[in-house]
Amino acid sequence: MVDVERVLDEAGLKNPHVRDYVAYWAEVTGADRVEVVSASDDDRLLAESLAAGELSPVTGGRYFSRSYAKDTARSEERTVVATSDEADKGVYNNWRPAEETVATLTERMRGASAGKTMYVIPYLMAPQGSPLEAYAAGVELTDSRPVVQQMIRMARVGIDYLNDLADPDSFVRAVHVTGDLPNLGQGTPDDQRLFATVADRRTILHYGSSYGGNALLGKIAHGLRQACYDGKDSERFLAEQFLLLGITDRQTGKKVHVVGGFPSASGKTNLSMTLPPEALGDRYYVEFYGDDIAWLWVGDDGRIWAFNPENGVFGVAKDTNEDSNPTAIEAIKEGSGAIFTNVAYNPKTQDVWWEGKTKNPPEDVDGWLDWKGTPIADRTPEQAGEPWAHPNSRFTTTIANVPNAAEGYDDPRGVPVDAIIFGGRTRDREPLIRAITDVAEGVYDGMTLGAEATFAAEGVEGQLRYDPMSMRPFMAYSEGEYAAHWLHIISHATSQPIFAHVNWFQRDPEDGHYRWPGYRENLRALLWLIQYRDGEVTGVESPVGVLPAREELNLDGLEISEADLDAILSIDIDRWRQEMGFREEHLRQFDGLPEEIWEAHRRVAAALEAAAEG
Numbered sequence: 001m002v003d004v005e006r007v008l009d010e011a012g013l014k015n016p017h018v019r020d021y022v023a024y025w026a027e028v029t030g031a032d033r034v035e036v037v038s039a040s041d042d043d044r045l046l047a048e049s050l051a052a053g054e055l056s057p058v059t060g061g062r063y064f065s066r067s068y069a070k071d072t073a074r075s076e077e078r079t080v081v082a083t084s085d086e087a088d089k090g091v092y093n094n095w096r097p098a099e100e101t102v103a104t105l106t107e108r109m110r111g112a113s114a115g116k117t118m119y120v121i122p123y124l125m126a127p128q129g130s131p132l133e134a135y136a137a138g139v140e141l142t143d144s145r146p147v148v149q150q151m152i153r154m155a156r157v158g159i160d161y162l163n164d165l166a167d168p169d170s171f172v173r174a175v176h177v178t179g180d181l182p183n184l185g186q187g188t189p190d191d192q193r194l195f196a197t198v199a200d201r202r203t204i205l206h207y208g209s210s211y212g213g214n215a216l217l218g219k220i221a222h223g224l225r226q227a228c229y230d231g232k233d234s235e236r237f238l239a240e241q242f243l244l245l246g247i248t249d250r251q252t253g254k255k256v257h258v259v260g261g262f263p264s265a266s267g268k269t270n271l272s273m274t275l276p277p278e279a280l281g282d283r284y285y286v287e288f289y290g291d292d293i294a295w296l297w298v299g300d301d302g303r304i305w306a307f308n309p310e311n312g313v314f315g316v317a318k319d320t321n322e323d324s325n326p327t328a329i330e331a332i333k334e335g336s337g338a339i340f341t342n343v344a345y346n347p348k349t350q351d352v353w354w355e356g357k358t359k360n361p362p363e364d365v366d367g368w369l370d371w372k373g374t375p376i377a378d379r380t381p382e383q384a385g386e387p388w389a390h391p392n393s394r395f396t397t398t399i400a401n402v403p404n405a406a407e408g409y410d411d412p413r414g415v416p417v418d419a420i421i422f423g424g425r426t427r428d429r430e431p432l433i434r435a436i437t438d439v440a441e442g443v444y445d446g447m448t449l450g451a452e453a454t455f456a457a458e459g460v461e462g463q464l465r466y467d468p469m470s471m472r473p474f475m476a477y478s479e480g481e482y483a484a485h486w487l488h489i490i491s492h493a494t495s496q497p498i499f500a501h502v503n504w505f506q507r508d509p510e511d512g513h514y515r516w517p518g519y520r521e522n523l524r525a526l527l528w529l530i531q532y533r534d535g536e537v538t539g540v541e542s543p544v545g546v547l548p549a550r551e552e553l554n555l556d557g558l559e560i561s562e563a564d565l566d567a568i569l570s571i572d573i574d575r576w577r578q579e580m581g582f583r584e585e586h587l588r589q590f591d592g593l594p595e596e597i598w599e600a601h602r603r604v605a606a607a608l609e610a611a612a613e614g
């Protein structure tokens, strides 16, 4: 038996509630040792992991880790939200009763950390001193050392965050047990993995993975699912899978902040870290606050305020390069302490590579191992086309490493939000940008956010995979109530942000080329949005929002054909009429959707019908 009391005394962990919680789970999981960690332990833990072979060195003090081959992504079908109230059941949250979920997980975790160390990670998912601090404190218990290193990069980690809580019992209890990965039946009917947020107990129990959102419990489980629930329960805030960025106009001195939700593979990380287009770089300065999560609330001044609860970036490596995301490349350079997971690794040169890092893979394959650890040199001709890195391979780095990290990203007051944008990858129907000034229509737009399914075979041709507010995998309670809570929060603001829908991915149906160059040029659409909000341009009304008039979009230094510009600054009425049918079907799934949302839907539908006749 571990002497938990002694370990906690030595660590200076005084909070009695935390102490009881640690002692309880040390007993259940049967860990051999307990260790309390802080961010300052990073170097020692890295050295231990290198010695144990859990991490491999990458040049310049960076690290490589390989996860178990069947454990490379979040598992949505094994992820549940549990509460004691069945009314919390939604379409997407895989609701389960709290009692039996806790019982099942306690049994799976019993003795499952035998022989291992249980690390105690006190963390805060907020800048210290934030008005939402009471919802941000947590303690993750994990039996994986690499999870500790990732948490140190992704969250604010240290016991001081826990000893000084206003309410010492107000912290999230987050338990992560890896389990015997080769024997969990991943993807079979007998899958043993279970990832539960027991939201009304503020308890997170994840069993059966050591990867990403399944294991870094501060991020997705607390920062999104638990916080989504707490935001509604307290009626105080929204927790969303949103980026957060700032744009400063050096000419006028005006600074604005934008939050945005994008389904996966729709360019959220790239946009969050964007630099201004070359030609506009002297005038505009873009600051990075966050790429994945924002918490939003109404400030004392009646505006919506936001912060990013994270301290780092867990970004998709694939296609990250100097052109697509130069700031990310800078954030993971030598000296950054970045950790790469499931990329290709070369132990001889201590180098890493992923698809899209450079146009072609390294010419000299000597020493290179693919993400599973198989030498590239041993590949048969049939295997030659297989990716070197896993498509969901990742880099982990702290925000402080991002060259355009906002000075105020750590400011406990957060930043005022000027615009809320949604955008999914769609080859047609969605114009470059459409502004929405009505709050109910903005929330309606978020609830009907969708992107093309990754595989064309999935679903009906032309039908989007809907991902409301990009929260589909993180919804903690029913969608109807979720929409109502959004309306409640935003309409409490006396000065409301403008909404907009963006799409960087429209294509020419003839030859498939992207009609808009994307990447840094995307800022041009956001600049128009702010000008529109400020009454500096009038735009052109459409049934689905206000589009930029051609001459209103700043195209300095950009080459784009007239035909492409026409297409992205107009809407296809017939395509939209079809879309409205899909939307209606989508919204009908949700019980208790507020009447304001249905009214917004009917208003847009009627405007489209009028346009079709007119």
Ligand code: SPV
Binding pocket: 073, 074, 211, 212, 213, 214, 219, 220, 292, 314
């Ligand atoms: C996501 O999947 O949306 C992520 C990465 O942000 S993970 O932490 O793995 O969930």
Ligand code: MN
Binding pocket: 241, 292
């Ligand atoms: Mn995410």
